[in-house]
Every structure is written in C-alpha cells, then in structure tokens.
Ligand code: G3H
C-alpha cells in the first residue's frame with residue numbers, strides 16, 4: 001500500500017532506523033528494490049527525479065509503481081519526487097499520485113545557482129501549503145551539497161551548484177535549520193554535511209571525519225520532529241568499479257560514503273538516505289560483465305536480469321545495514 005513520507009519516517013524515528021530512498025527510472029530498478037524489500041520485509045521509498053519522468057514518461061512511471069503496489073501488497077511504498085526544481089514540478093507530482101515531494105529551494109530553478117534564504121522559504125512554504133492540503137509530505141533542503149574534500153557539488157550536468165563551494169555554504173547551520181522549519185513546516189529536511197551527488201565524491205579512501213556527524217546531532221536536537229535526509233549517500237562499491245574496469249569501462253579512482261558513516265548518521269537522527277549512483281554502478285557492472293563474458297548473447301532479458309540481480313543485492317544490503325529490514 002502507498003504511504004506518505006511523514007507516516008513512514010515517524011515510524012522510523014520511533015524505532016530508530018533509516019530508510020534508503022532509491023531512485024527509479026525503469027521496471028528493472030523497481031523490481032530490484034521491491035524484491036529486496038520483500039526478501040527483508042522492509043518499507044520502501046521509491047523516488048523519481050524530473051529526469052526519470054522525462055526518461056520513462058509520467059504515465060509509465062505512475063503505472064509501474066501501481067504495478068509494484070499490486071504485486072507487493074504487504075510492503076508500504078512511499079512515492080517521492082526527488083529534487084523538485086519548482087512548485088510547478090511538485091504540483092505535477094502530486095497530481096501523478098506521489099505521496100511525498102521534495103521542493104529543492106536550496107538552488108534556483110536552474111538547479112545550479114545557490115538560492116537566497118527568502119527564495120527557499122517562499123517556494124518551500126508554497127509547496128507545503130499545496131501538499132499538506134491533500135495529505136502529501138514535503139522535504140526541503142537547506143545548505144548546498146558538496147564534498148568537504150573537493151569543494152565540488154558533484155554531478156556535472158545534473159543537480160548541484162556550479163563551481164567550487166566554500167565550507168560555510170556546504171554545511172547546514174543548526175539554528176538556521178530551526179528557523180527554516182518554523183517558517184516552512186516541512187516534514188523532512190535535507191541537510192548538507194559533506195556528501196555530494198554522483199560517483200566522484202572523494203579522491204582518496206574516506207577517513208572517519210569525512211562527514212560532519214556532530215552537525216547532524218546538533219541539527220537533530222534543534223528540530224527533533226523534522227526528519228533529516230542525507231543526499232549523496234552512495235558508497236561507490238570498489239568491487240563494482242573493479243568489474244566495470246575489467247570489462248571495458250573507464251571509471252577512474254573514486255570513493256563514496258562508507259556504509260558505517262551512514263549508520264553513524266542514522267544513529268544521530270538521519271531517517272531518509274538517498275541512493276542512486278550505487279544502483280547505476282552495479283547495474284552497469286553486471287551488464288558489462290555479462291555481455292563481455294557471453295559475446296553471443298543478444299537477449300536483453302538476460303542482460304537486464306543480471307542488472308536487476310546486482311541492484312537487488314545493493315538494496316538488500318542497505319535495508320539490512322540501516323535497520324529497515326523487518327520493519328514493513
Ligand atoms: O540527485 C540526483 C539523482 O541522482 C537523480 O539523478 O537527475 O540524473 O535522474 P537524475
């Protein structure tokens with residue numbers, strides 16, 4: 001059944017676990033997430049970006065999620081709009097049956113220019129008014145995501161500030177977070193604590209202090225009833241990078257957020273953990289390997305099945321590590 005983000009994360013807070021929010025674009029990713037959720041009895045957050053709706057088409061996404069609800073009636077499913085660039089995007093998502101929307105007012109509508117406080121409060125407040133009227137939850141974002149190591153937002157052509165960010169822009173201030181929640185009424189807040197989007201987060205194996213976990217705790221103390229969201233939470237598995245390289249791919253040395261760092265975040269108040277890149281890497285690795293090893297194969301189902309299995313393993317591992325398993 002469908003569930004709003006607020007209800008799902010209230011349960012997570014009460015029981016002290018985190019829920020991975022995986023990005024969906026196609027049937028295989030939905031299968032992978034739902035199969036892993038069923039195996040582990042986990043509630044799920046399926047999140048779709050504007051890019052996902054452009055790729056699959058609004059009707060296909062909506063009907064594929066409806067199919068998941070029908071196929072797995074016992075798994076609570078939250079359908080969330082990831083990084084809504086404007087109130088209009090969020091309104092479309094609500095009309096499509098999403099039970100949660102993110103208004104990302106930390107950036108202007110171009111999703112590249114850091115936005116002013118007033119802009120962020122005003123667009124987010126508008127979305128909260130609209131969404132809450134129909135029982136839909138809202139995630140806002142305060143602070144610009146960026147790697148504390150590289151000063152980069154990550155994603156070259158997607159969501160993320162352009163150019164190099166300074167430390168203060170990249171870290172959410174706890175007092176401002178409290179003011180932002182009071183001014184907007186969001187259910188969940190994405191915070192900047194040193195993660196960035198995409199595969200290129202860190203150039204060296206991350207050390208214990210690569211994320212500002214103390215800041216998560218400080219923010220959580222100020223806004224205990226608002227659920228904290230960690231974007232850019234892919235771990236960039238080195239074993240999948242090796243498989244991609246072994247089978248003709250060219251991805252340079254790079255590192256992600258260790259699962260233990262995410263678990264530390266969850267212990268300090270993180271409830272929603274956004275993951276996209278890890279599924280992309282695992283699916284690409286599995287497809288490259290299969291096509292490389294069986295050069296006569298041309299049935300896409302065999303290729304996509306391998307991709308689905310690889311993504312499912314990542315999902316299962318995250319459901320278990322975040323304490324989400326057994327909570328459905
Ligand atoms: O934050 C961005 C997500 O990874 C979605 O990426 O805009 O390429 O679908 P996308």
Ligand code: 13P
Nearest residue numbers: 198231232233234276277
């Ligand atoms: P990753 O690129 O680390 O998977 O982050 C995804 C994300 O934050 C989607 O909103």
Ligand code: NA
Nearest residue numbers: 081082083102
């Ligand atoms: Na989101």
Ligand code: ZN
Nearest residue numbers: 197231232274
């Ligand atoms: Zn994100």
